[in-house]
Amino acid sequence: MKITNLAEGIDQLSINVEGILFESLWDMPKGVSINSYVVKGEKIALIDGVCGWDGVPESLYALLDRLEVDIKSINYLVLNHLEPDHAGWIEDFRKLHSDFEIICTDKGADLFEAFFGEGLTVRIVKDDDQLNLGGGKVLTFKTIPHVHWPDAMVTYDAATGILFTCDAFGSFGKLEGSALDDGYTDSEIDAYEAETIRYYSNILAPFSPFVIRAIDKLKCLDIKMIAPGHGLVWHSRVQKIMKDYLDYAGYQKGVARREVTLIWGSMYGMTEEAVKAAIEVLEVSQIKYHVHQVPISNWGEILSSVWRSSGVILAMPTYEYKMFPPMSAILEEIGKKKAQCRKAFRFGSYGWSGGAQKDLDEIIERSKLGWTFIEPHEFKGKPRDEDLQIIKTRVKDLIDSL
Ligand SMILES: Cc1cc2nc3c(=O)[nH]c(=O)nc-3n(C[C@H](O)[C@H](O)[C@H](O)COP(=O)(O)O)c2cc1C
Numbered sequence: 001m002k003i004t005n006l007a008e009g010i011d012q013l014s015i016n017v018e019g020i021l022f023e024s025l026w027d028m029p030k031g032v033s034i035n036s037y038v039v040k041g042e043k044i045a046l047i048d049g050v051c052g053w054d055g056v057p058e059s060l061y062a063l064l065d066r067l068e069v070d071i072k073s074i075n076y077l078v079l080n081h082l083e084p085d086h087a088g089w090i091e092d093f094r095k096l097h098s099d100f101e102i103i104c105t106d107k108g109a110d111l112f113e114a115f116f117g118e119g120l121t122v123r124i125v126k127d128d129d130q131l132n133l134g135g136g137k138v139l140t141f142k143t144i145p146h147v148h149w150p151d152a153m154v155t156y157d158a159a160t161g162i163l164f165t166c167d168a169f170g171s172f173g174k175l176e177g178s179a180l181d182d183g184y185t186d187s188e189i190d191a192y193e194a195e196t197i198r199y200y201s202n203i204l205a206p207f208s209p210f211v212i213r214a215i216d217k218l219k220c221l222d223i224k225m226i227a228p229g230h231g232l233v234w235h236s237r238v239q240k241i242m243k244d245y246l247d248y249a250g251y252q253k254g255v256a257r258r259e260v261t262l263i264w265g266s267m268y269g270m271t272e273e274a275v276k277a278a279i280e281v282l283e284v285s286q287i288k289y290h291v292h293q294v295p296i297s298n299w300g301e302i303l304s305s306v307w308r309s310s311g312v313i314l315a316m317p318t319y320e321y322k323m324f325p326p327m328s329a330i331l332e333e334i335g336k337k338k339a340q341c342r343k344a345f346r347f348g349s350y351g352w353s354g355g356a357q358k359d360l361d362e363i364i365e366r367s368k369l370g371w372t373f374i375e376p377h378e379f380k381g382k383p384r385d386e387d388l389q390i391i392k393t394r395v396k397d398l399i400d401s402l
């Protein structure tokens with residue numbers, strides 16, 4: 001639990017959440033922070049919520065206590081996004097205090113009713129609507145639909161240039177040191193980027209066209225600080241995080257980084273022998289590469305590296321006339337995230353009929369991934385020297401094509 005003052009009358013409340021799966025699905029080896037913000041004018045607004053996931057509203061109340069904000073003095077809850085990681089605590093909050101207004105978009109109001117029923121006052125806001133808290137604090141709203149849900153909006157304080165963005169510009173990774181990016185060196189921020197890409201690829205990736213639209217829409221604002229619902233507050237690197245997010249959104253349609261992701265699975269080590277040969281080529285080529293074994297590596301990690309890589313190598317055997325099942329499962333998920341237009345190469349072992357390749361072709365086609373494949377190579381049982389040679393040559397061709 002942590003409080004960070006961002007400007008006169010504007011504080012961040014943040015808690016770290018660990019040991020759970022985000023959306024009950026995505027592993028977070030480094031946890032995540034959930035941030036909310038208190039804006040004090042003559043009236044008080046609380047933007048988004050810090051608890052809900054940990055199921056401990058007391059964490060929010062303890063933070064408000066430390067800020068000397070009486071819960072009953074809160075006039076507005078600004079809900080940029082109704083997903084329960086930010087709004088789940090309202091159920092508890094309303095038991096203590098009910099004389100406040102909810103501020104959200106029309107889509108947010110619909111979700112609010114679905115999650116929390118009726119009985120609270122909801123004010124629907126549209127683009128450029130304002131909420132005057134008095135004391136020089138005027139909040140302006142802009143909708144950013146589908147970043148992440150249809151209800152999403154951002155809240156802007158023109159006086160300080162702080163933009164409260166909820167899921168947009170967020171990152172995984174718990175916050176242990178400074179809550180602001182100013183507290184970190186460029187190389188620390190470079191290392192932290194892995195958590196931003198993992199968050200983006202796991203949570204926001206399918207909505208990339210909306211992310212591009214949102215960033216375009218926000219360009220007209222003089223943004224001095226980006227205060228998201230997850231991860232670091234961006235202050236010295238506002239332009240960088242906006243550009244990074246634009247780049248990540250662009251990775252959906254094809255050219256990503258000059259990196260290769262190798263995903264492999266093998267039951268009895270036949271395909272694995274060829275994987276080792278492929279890795280030798282990647283190693284000497286000095287290209288940045290990521291290796292994941294299915295079903296052992298977690299999906300979030302695999303998606304994160306596929307998202308950033310322009311090249312993908314898939315290695316798996318045939319299993320019951322189809323491909324090795326955990327490989328089709330992750331490819332289906334990659335299809336749903338729409339990591340399109342990669343350069344790719346596939347190889348693998350079979351016993352008698354084969355079938356993995358046909359299965360792969362069908363998934364790629366059905367998911368409209370539009371990947372360009374180098375000629376695949378299949379071998380019966382154990383790979384012979386000729387097989388290993390062919391695979392090495394094609395891995396090199398793939399690298400050269402990036
Ligand atoms: C449960 C099971 C199902 C299999 N189904 C097929 C099949 O339908 N067609 C085929 O050609 N080979 C099939 N095979 C054979 C494997 O593809 C073959 O043994 C291959 O060498 C395994 O490579 P790996 O050691 O990399 O897993 C199957 C093997 C297992 C264990």
Ligand SMILES: [Fe+2]
Nearest residue numbers: 081083148167
């Ligand atoms: Fe969300």
Ligand SMILES: [Fe+2]
Nearest residue numbers: 083085167229
């Ligand atoms: Fe979120």
